Amino acid sequence: MSSNCRLSLLGRRSRRQWLHLIVFTTAVLFVYVVVSRALNCSNTQSVIRDWSVYPVDTPVFQHNQTVVSDSALRHQIGKEEFQHVAFLKVHKTASSTVTNIIQRFGWKRHLNFILPSSSPNLISQNESITEKNILHMDKDETFDILCNHVLYDQRQFSKYLPKDTVYIGIVREPFAQFVSSVYYYKFKWSVPYLTRLPNNAPIKYLLQNPKQYEPKRCENSFTKNRMSVDFGLPKELFYTTDRKKILPYLRKLHTEFKLVMIKEYFDESLILLRRLLGWNIQDIIYVKMNSFNYVARVSYRDRHLHKQHSFLDYCLYNYFLQVFWRQVRQQGEDFHTEVSYFRQLRSAIEDFCLEMKKNSALHRTVFEAKETEFHSNFIIDKDICGLLMLNEVEFSTQLKWRQFPHLRIRGNRI
Structure with a gap:
């Protein structure tokens, strides 16, 4: 070959x-x-369980209406629920969604809220609680919950809330929070200093000419270190980039707040909240609230300028982001399983409620979530869906009418 x-x-x-x-x-x-x-x-x-939608009058629904009591579930979790809560409602951080959760919790248990005196849902944008900006209870009654917009001041808060109150806050990645604020307060609420910005590139013009647009007083701005304003950081810190001066106050906040939620890890934050407060999983179900759709034009230079523009907010966010993950690591092995389960359950309930809102024929149905290792058997009906989708103005008004019946005006809001 x-x-x-x-x-x-x-x-x-x-x-x-x-x-x-x-x-x-x-x-x-x-x-x-x-x-x-x-x-x-x-x-x-x-982690997917048997979720069903039943007509209200079916034998199946009637048979499964109660399986495990709330008290049995709390015993299973290992703690009784906390009912005294102060939630710091920070601007444009998904705080309206959290507010609905807390309002729904208090509504169900007939708890007393600190409520604004002159606005449906706003105690104050530029100061803490005072005698004049809230409605006062009778002398023999006490407040249980605070969750409306107001600047944080531990001394003022403690004057009106019980000693065992649990303080909760929330933060968001600073640039995302800033962009959301610009578009929301310029195009939806027409805040004067923002309406002067060109419509085609408001982010660019504001960051390149902050002295031309920003209010002189930090508490009057929605777009410069607003999260730090809401958290009540001392005014002298707004004019420094010295981390050694900033860090002591952040540590002080850490001792006062049991949890600072992170908007980017919202569901994880809610599971931490539930475990911390001993609440039930149905207490933290939510439908997204007060979202505002926009298409933002931003650049790398905008991000760079914003780090100088709102330096304090970056310090605040990065500090509590580290604290948050430390708290997550301290949870048991079932934490992420519970988060995954909660996401699926919440999404299914949101779909059910939105469909019910569109189709009146579904008003005679209920969503049932059967008992799991995370919760007892519970149902979602038309009334609960209504509360889930109630915005903060409407909910605050309903709370005012119940706590202060004499303020109710026939056929109108207060």
């Missing part, structure tokens, strides 16, 4: 071997992907 023939045969044999190797490797990878997906699907399905 000639040398050319041998080389040809060897080449064919080599190509055949390579082809077999490729086919074998492909088959192995295919099996691996299929098995991995099956395992992942199994892990996901392990």
Whole structure:
């Protein structure tokens, strides 16, 4: 056999071997992907429970209406629920959604709220609680909850709230919070200093000319260190970039707030909140509130300028982001499983409520979530859906009417 023939045969044999190797490797990878997906699907399905929608008058609903009592569930969790809560409602951080959760909790238990005296939902944008900006209870009654906009001042808060009050806050990535504020307060609320900005590039013009647009007093601005304003940081800190001067106050806040939620990790924050307060999982179900759709034009330079513009907010956010993850690491192994389960449950309930809002024929149905390791059996009906989708102005008004019946005006809000 000639040398050319041998080389040809060897080449064919080599190509055949390579082809077999490729086919074998492909088959192995295919099996691996299929098995991995099956395992992942199994892990996901392990936290999906039997959720059903029943007509109110069916025997199935009547039979499953009560399975495990709330007190039994709290015993299972290991603590009684806290009912004295101060939530610092920070601007444009998903705080309206949290406010609805807390208002719904207090409404169900007939708790007393600190409520604004002259606005449906706003105690103050530029000061803390005073004798004049809230409605006062009878002398023999006490307040339980605070969750409307007001600047934080621990001394003022403690004058009106019980000693065992749990303080909760929330923060958001500073640039995202800033952009949201610009568009929300310029285009929805027409705040004067923001309406002067060009409509086509408000972020760019504000950050390049802050002295031309920003109010002189920090508490009058919605767009410069607003989270730090809401948290009541001392005014002298707004004019420094010395972290050594800023850090002591952040540590002080850490001792006063049991939890500062992170908007970017909202569901994780709510599970921490539930565990901290000993609440039930149905207490923290939510439908997103007060969202404002916009398309922002931003650049890398805008982000860079904003770090100088709102330096204090970055310090605040980064500090409590570290604290947050430390708290998450201290949770048990079931924490992330509960977060995953909660996301699925919440999404299913939101879909049910939104569909009920569109279709009046569904008003005679209920959503049932059967008992799991995370909650007792509970239902969501038309009334609960109504509360879930009640905005903060409407909810605050309803709370005022119940706490102070004499303020109610027939057929109108206060």
